[in-house]
Amino acid sequence: MQIKTVFAGFGGQGVLMMGYSLAHAAMNEGLHVTYLPSYGAEVRGGTANCTVAVSDEEIASPVASQPDFIVAMNGPSLMAFQTRIAPGGAFFLNSSIVEGRPNRADVTVFEIPAAGIASELGSPRVQNVVMMGAYVKATRLVSADTYLKSLKSILGGRKKAAMDVNRKAFSAGYDSID
Amino acid sequence: MKKVFARPTSLKDTPFHYCAGCGHSITHRLICDAVDQLGIRGITIGVPPAGCAVLAYNYFDFDMLEAPHGRGCAVATGIKRTLPDRVVFSYQGDGDLAAIGTAETFHAANRGENITVIFINNAVYGMTGGQMAPTTLLGMTSTTSPPGRSAPLDGHPIRMSEILARLDGTAYIERCAVNSPQNILRAGRAIRKAFQYQMDGAGFTLIEVLSQCPTNWKMTAAESCRWVDEVMAKTFPVGVIKDIGKGEKHAD
Amino acid sequence: MDKILISGNWACGEAAIRAGCRFYAGYPITPQNELTEYMAEHMRQAENGTFIQAESEIAAVNMVLGASAAGARAMTSSSSPGISLKQEGISALAADELPAVIVNMMRGGPGLGNILPSQGDYYQATRGGGHGDYRTIVLAPASVQELADLTMEAFDLADAYRNPVMILGDGMTGQMMEPVVFGKPRPRRYSEKYVLKGCGAGKSRFVRGLILDALRMEEHNWKLVRKYNVIAQKEVRFETFRTDNAKLVIIAYGIAARIAKGAINRLRDSGYRVGLIRPITLWPFPAQILRDTAERIGNFLVFEMSTGQMLDDVKLALDGRARVSFYGRPGGVVPTPAELAKAIVQEYQR
Numbered sequence A: 001m002q003i004k005t006v007f008a009g010f011g012g013q014g015v016l017m018m019g020y021s022l023a024h025a026a027m028n029e030g031l032h033v034t035y036l037p038s039y040g041a042e043v044r045g046g047t048a049n050c051t052v053a054v055s056d057e058e059i060a061s062p063v064a065s066q067p068d069f070i071v072a073m074n075g076p077s078l079m080a081f082q083t084r085i086a087p088g089g090a091f092f093l094n095s096s097i098v099e100g101r102p103n104r105a106d107v108t109v110f111e112i113p114a115a116g117i118a119s120e121l122g123s124p125r126v127q128n129v130v131m132m133g134a135y136v137k138a139t140r141l142v143s144a145d146t147y148l149k150s151l152k153s154i155l156g157g158r159k160k161a162a163m164d165v166n167r168k169a170f171s172a173g174y175d176s177i178d
Numbered sequence B: 001m002k003k004v005f006a007r008p009t010s011l012k013d014t015p016f017h018y019c020a021g022c023g024h025s026i027t028h029r030l031i032c033d034a035v036d037q038l039g040i041r042g043i044t045i046g047v048p049p050a051g052c053a054v055l056a057y058n059y060f061d062f063d064m065l066e067a068p069h070g071r072g073c074a075v076a077t078g079i080k081r082t083l084p085d086r087v088v089f090s091y092q093g094d095g096d097l098a099a100i101g102t103a104e105t106f107h108a109a110n111r112g113e114n115i116t117v118i119f120i121n122n123a124v125y126g127m128t129g130g131q132m133a134p135t136t137l138l139g140m141t142s143t144t145s146p147p148g149r150s151a152p153l154d155g156h157p158i159r160m161s162e163i164l165a166r167l168d169g170t171a172y173i174e175r176c177a178v179n180s181p182q183n184i185l186r187a188g189r190a191i192r193k194a195f196q197y198q199m200d201g202a203g204f205t206l207i208e209v210l211s212q213c214p215t216n217w218k219m220t221a222a223e224s225c226r227w228v229d230e231v232m233a234k235t236f237p238v239g240v241i242k243d244i245g246k247g248e249k250h251a252d
Numbered sequence C: 001m002d003k004i005l006i007s008g009n010w011a012c013g014e015a016a017i018r019a020g021c022r023f024y025a026g027y028p029i030t031p032q033n034e035l036t037e038y039m040a041e042h043m044r045q046a047e048n049g050t051f052i053q054a055e056s057e058i059a060a061v062n063m064v065l066g067a068s069a070a071g072a073r074a075m076t077s078s079s080s081p082g083i084s085l086k087q088e089g090i091s092a093l094a095a096d097e098l099p100a101v102i103v104n105m106m107r108g109g110p111g112l113g114n115i116l117p118s119q120g121d122y123y124q125a126t127r128g129g130g131h132g133d134y135r136t137i138v139l140a141p142a143s144v145q146e147l148a149d150l151t152m153e154a155f156d157l158a159d160a161y162r163n164p165v166m167i168l169g170d171g172m173t174g175q176m177m178e179p180v181v182f183g184k185p186r187p188r189r190y191s192e193k194y195v196l197k198g199c200g201a202g203k204s205r206f207v208r209g210l211i212l213d214a215l216r217m218e219e220h221n222w223k224l225v226r227k228y229n230v231i232a233q234k235e236v237r238f239e240t241f242r243t244d245n246a247k248l249v250i251i252a253y254g255i256a257a258r259i260a261k262g263a264i265n266r267l268r269d270s271g272y273r274v275g276l277i278r279p280i281t282l283w284p285f286p287a288q289i290l291r292d293t294a295e296r297i298g299n300f301l302v303f304e305m306s307t308g309q310m311l312d313d314v315k316l317a318l319d320g321r322a323r324v325s326f327y328g329r330p331g332g333v334v335p336t337p338a339e340l341a342k343a344i345v346q347e348y349q350r
């Protein structure tokens, strides 16, 4: 098993954190993992993405030719990656923001109104964690339990209230898909 | 109706890549105003730095030659000595001018090179992500002075303008700010005057600009404007630091 | 020992501190800023640790020269344009026979170039880089774990041969995160007799590279060569990957080798018999394994994120024994394994 996921969106949507938290959880499940952020000019330009490879054996290339999963937090990310996604792969769309839909018939599409759900929770910033709830449920790459434990250790010293809202966001995302 | 405000002709119609509230954009405009007012667009050659202004040639609509990090004054010297009747200026950040490029700056000033330097002092390394600059204030945090700049370990903020003013080769040095309409007008006049001095063959001129970097100061644009007056100008007081008076007729 | 998820730049800094590095001087440049920033935060917390943000790369490497002569395990880091500036100091370190570790997280060049991962500094790293007859040991990690391990080892090699050692990574090695288990550093073995600390009541010494007398300068050069010959004999490191029964062998180092592995796995799945030789030391270059492999396999493809620099060393090593072709992506382009696989298939079918 070797799964590569690209997380993409505007800077400020917590895209790098999504990848980082997945990588962390995968490591804690004893899997091999690489996390590759975009950096520099791209970040300043307002878009960000990262690639996470998760595997049960040594990971050859951290670069993805054809990502299995794309998590698109905004419209441009869908456009940028719809030609590259692997046949049979899956798109996770932040459907409160992304208007378009992939032009590919050979991929699964999960629509998660992550930004909307996060606003309802009173914390627009946790839209990324809402998305991760859906992602973790659909991909089963890591267990929800491991993911939340990793999230907790990443948030570290921050207030308990912060973890509570993140936990809620995760559950809401998790329950948003079948 | 009379048009009182327009984009200077020597400023390209391209959106700036600078962060909102950044002092670079304002200063770019002031340079272009000065170039237009003096009618020197066709004979001006600018030297952009390595720094947030590395892409300045996307905005300035006159000739530009990129310099390696810190070497602006040396590159400008080469241009000016070859083409003495052109107006040559180097545009440099504080890391560029006062750290890696100290020697080039100091010696160009000491030779009295007939060039103008626009020196953007934002107290940090902007482009590389907010590291400590030679101008970082004591106690100010940065990514390489996480507990705050400490004099015994990191040294003191350098007042380059005051230091260069002591060299015999320098003709006119002024420290300005671009954080209020009044200061912006004043900075514009200073830049124009520096170019005029150069055209009169007066020697080395330098305009230091206290320039907001809301991104790395982690402030809003409005907060950063206030911070320039309330904090930064305490270490870097604005005003004329040296003026040999050569171009009295141009003084404001 | 705990596994932690950490970026290459941070892992390199942490490994250096664990290996007893107590002097770091650097200057900001992307894509290695996180290493300088890591040192700013952690070096001053280490016992007797010194961190200095120098006014330039030239100053930084010369601070390292001073610290090394005074007995500290010392390191500096930068990326391509800054490494060019350090060459004067690296030449001086080699001439003075002083240990030091220099990290280069390469980016696209020449000139200011860009800040993306690239491998255009191979010549500069492996040919000495600065002026004069000298060599630096060059280590090329392909993963964050290997970067951490090689950083620790770099200090031991630098001490053992009293010579500068360069770690040649790239923007991607520095930025990517992987799980790392930090190894146990070996205790330092470096004779006090080389440390300049004031002669006290004893005989005074000097450390220098200036030798005006031609014959004595010549002898110094040959002495260095004898040392380099020992290094070339004892310190060659490489990895082979799926070369058994291969018909074509890729030669790639660093992150390019990771991409090559991805391409090879794909191609092997579709029946192509391809493998990889990955030099870990770029100098000394693993020439012998190439020659040995050429006894069985007649087709080599060099892949670099440059216009072809290591290519020269491969050709020199093989000296006409096999067919050598090249696939290069300079300027900060990181090809995908699929793109590389396409290039491999073309050569494979010849």
Ligand SMILES: Cc1ncc(C[n+]2csc(CCOP(=O)(O)OP(=O)(O)O)c2C)c(N)n1
Binding pocket: B050, B051, B052, B053, B069, B092, B093, B094, B095, B096, B097, B120, B122, B124, B125, B126, B127, B128, B133, C027, C028, C029, C030, C057, C081, C082, C085, C112
């Ligand atoms: C030799 C060399 N070292 C380092 C760099 C990386 N670098 C690019 S811009 C810069 C400094 C930016 O700071 P500053 O001069 O203060 O300008 P600002 O970005 O704040 O406007 C540095 C260190 C480089 N390009 N070349």
Ligand code: SF4
Binding pocket: B017, B018, B019, B021, B022, B023, B024, B052, B122, B126, B127, B212, B213, B214, B215, B216
């Ligand atoms: S980082 Fe600072 S100096 Fe650079 S563009 Fe943004 S505000 Fe301006």
